[in-house]
Amino acid sequence: MIKLIFGLLLAAFLSVWSLHHISEARSFSRNLAAPPQEIKYFTLGMSNALADLFWLRLIQDMDYCGGVNVTEVNWEEVKKERPKCSDGWVAKMFHIITELSPDFYLVYRVGITALPIIVGDREGAENFIKKATARFPKDWTIAYRSAYFYIYEIRDPVRAAELLKIAGENGAPDWVFSLSARLFDEGGQLLLGISVLEETIKTTKEEYLRKDLAKKLAKLKAKYEKLKK
Structure with a gap:
């Protein structure tokens, strides 16, 4: 009974909390507290x-x-x-x-x-x-997506390659495993970025974010095509 009461009170509180924030204009500056x-x-x-x-x-x-x-x-x-x-x-x-x-x-x-x-x-x-x-540690999707961060955010191809190797050993498509050996060259890094951005665009609902991601994707594809010539 205590758990039920607690749950109902908590749900009510969070519902009011959420509605309060939703009602505010999205363009307003405000500080959210976790x-x-x-x-x-x-x-x-x-x-x-x-x-x-x-x-x-x-x-x-x-x-x-x-x-x-x-x-x-x-x-x-x-x-x-x-x-x-x-x-x-x-x-x-x-x-x-x-x-x-x-x-x-x-x-x-x-x-x-x-x-x-x-x-x-x-x-x-x-x-x-x-x-x-x-x-x-052995989930290929987690490892594969994480590799993008290490390549494009902190420039650590060694860790990115380790993660792609983990992904390849745990169910990822065959090309992911082979890509791990290519992360030390620009072509391999571009292929990883293209793949992750394409996946992110598919799961992003906001149109303005999709457009921005599409611009990033187009730049990476252009670089890759230029590199192949």
């Missing part, structure tokens, strides 16, 4: 349910950065501020959700690409990728 990490000790056995609720909250503002929600109108301006995103609200939400529900696979899979590509939070992405690869 739940304290200690909340995982006070869930009364409902940590998975709480993780679900926080996940629903996170996807409403997945593009939040530097106190500003991204919109089609302010996207170009916000991109200039991206270096200010350092282990920000989105990264903290990904972390607490996976603390509450350590095997919440979808959250890991989304986070390792959303943080570096959509949010532009390099520090938050690196921390979360380390967490994801430690939790799912």
Whole structure:
């Protein structure tokens, strides 16, 4: 009975909290506060349910950065501020959700690409990728997507190649395994970037983000075609 009452109160609180934020204009600057990490000790056995609720909250503002929600109108301006995103609200939400529900696979899979590509939070992405690869050390999708970060964000082809090798050994398409040996040349790096960006575009709903990702993809494809000549 206590758990039921707690769950109902928590759901009501989070519903009001979410509706409050949804009602605010997306172009307004505002600061979002992530739940304290200690909340995982006070869930009364409902940590998975709480993780679900926080996940629903996170996807409403997945593009939040530097106190500003991204919109089609302010996207170009916000991109200039991206270096200010350092282990920000989105990264903290990904972390607490996976603390509450350590095997919440979808959250890991989304986070390792959303943080570096959509949010532009390099520090938050690196921390979360380390967490994801430690939790799912033999998952080829996690390893494959993480390799993009190490190539394009911190320029570490050695670690990227290790991850692609892991992916190839655990169910990835054959070309992924062979690509691991090519990450020390520009062509291999471009192929990895093209593949990950194409996948990200397919799963991104916001049209302005899709357009921006498509521009990045076109540049990589142009470089690759030029390299082949």
